[in-house]
Amino acid sequence: MDAKSEVLLRQYDYLSGRVLLINAPTDQLFAEFGESVQPFFWTWNFNDYHYFQNQTAPVHFGADFPEGEFDQAVIFVPKSKELLNYVLHNVAAHLQTGSSVFLVGEKKGGVERAAKQLQPYGKALKLDSARHCQLWQLTLDCSVEKKALADWAQRYTVATPKGDLQICALPGVFSQNRLDIGTAVFLPYLSQVPSGKIADFGCGAGIISAYLAKLNPDNRIFALDVDAFALASTQMTFEHNQLNPQQLEIKAVSGIEDAPLFLHAIVSNPPFHQGIQTDYDASEKLCKTARRHLKSGGELWIVANRFLNYPLLIEQSFGQCTVKADQQGFKVLFASTQKNVKEV
Missing domain, CATH: 3.40.50.150 (Vaccinia Virus protein VP39)
Incomplete structure (x- = not known):
């Protein structure tokens, strides 16, 4: 299993309800969720989309935010800083104030830099650091308008x-x-x-x-x-x-x-x-x-x-x-x- 998924699962008890997993790795993460978590995947990579479909996981492919309501979101850090800004804004625009947003990524992939991008949206706390990865929790305390x-x-x-x-x-x-x-x-x-x-x-x-x-x-x-x-x-x-x-x-x-x-x-x-x-x-x-x-x-x-x-x-x-x-x-x-x- 991908190290980022392993670190997320170490803090599994923080997850609950309908959880949107964004840019998730193609591994066995979907099979690890119990009844307390209803996972939904969002990817913009067509190969990853097919992978999640083959796992019978609920998945959305596209540049636009998925339809539906979500209690929490987990963002796997993308390569692009600008893309992370887009994702964070959309998550903040669609989730309710007080919701938890988790950010997970590799140290060599810039997770520490990415964690700084959480600051405009609320208080961020580092939950875990293992497998050369970090997991952060953001509590949304602001509302932002949706942008086209x-x-x-x-x-x-x-x-x-x-x-x-x-x-x-x-x-x-x-x-x-x-x-x-x-x-x-x-x-x-x-x-x-x-x-x-x-x-x-x-x-x-x-x-x-x-x-x-x-x-x-x-x-x-x-x-x-x-x-x-x-x-x-x-x-x-x-x-x-x-x-x-x-x-x-x-x-x-x-x-x-x-x-x-x-x-x-x-x-x-x-x-x-x-x-x-x-x-x-x-x-x-x-x-x-x-x-x-x-x-x-x-x-x-x-x-x-x-x-x-x-x-x-x-x-x-x-x-x-x-x-x-x-x-x-x-x-x-x-x-x-x-x-x-x-x-x-």
């Missing part, structure tokens, strides 16, 4: 050859405050992507999806991501730029295996975190299996850090991989399926 999801988005402008794009990025979404270097290197090459049915794998705030829609009104973009906040951000970016909503289809995915078939192109600035090997899995699978989602003559376009072995993986699947650019530590990679002469 769009009010939490950071907005910035990206200049493109087709005019400026206004980007909307919600808390926790990659490159929330400014254009990242990889996408900046990638954008000039997107005009070479064939028109038609295009998947943006790991769509993030929707920069690539929006630009592809702006390039050609006939493009149909499938914005794919595991993260609900990314999908909501892409939707907001399209709306903010007044792009044709019929060009966009938002789809939560576990990986590239959930992408549509017979695509004209797949484009991606794939997600990864240096030093955490498991986070490379989705990107490596994209390189290895994207071909089966492309029509004959379909194309794969990826921007990736120079040190990654993606060119080799792409070559093993497609037979070739062309480096279109090598700039500022990033490579733009291209591959194409073999055209079928019988195909019109």
Whole structure:
């Protein structure tokens, strides 16, 4: 079992009633609750959502706060400080004054820093410190007004050859405050992507999806991501730029295996975190299996850090991989399926 769950269970007697567990690890925690606790899970990770569903746990997937009433909440510290601010505000807006909110996280994951974010909402007390984790209890003593999801988005402008794009990025979404270097290197090459049915794998705030829609009104973009906040951000970016909503289809995915078939192109600035090997899995699978989602003559376009072995993986699947650019530590990679002469 995850160490954070173990620390929470050490103080199980503090839990009671209908408890909302937010960003919980995918372990056996659900099976440990007795009759005095009715757990309900909230996750924005589509893989975690499926895990809890398979456990027959009541679970909500999305960027918005779950419907219903809750007596308590347990927040497992997310990576993003801004995302924790969003979660705390929503918990305070939905739970009654006097309710207990628990914060649990690893020391190396910033739980001590996160505990300071509890201060505006009431008195916080450290309940436990074990397994390199900490558990804090907050007693809500204030009421805050609910805020629309769009009010939490950071907005910035990206200049493109087709005019400026206004980007909307919600808390926790990659490159929330400014254009990242990889996408900046990638954008000039997107005009070479064939028109038609295009998947943006790991769509993030929707920069690539929006630009592809702006390039050609006939493009149909499938914005794919595991993260609900990314999908909501892409939707907001399209709306903010007044792009044709019929060009966009938002789809939560576990990986590239959930992408549509017979695509004209797949484009991606794939997600990864240096030093955490498991986070490379989705990107490596994209390189290895994207071909089966492309029509004959379909194309794969990826921007990736120079040190990654993606060119080799792409070559093993497609037979070739062309480096279109090598700039500022990033490579733009291209591959194409073999055209079928019988195909019109």
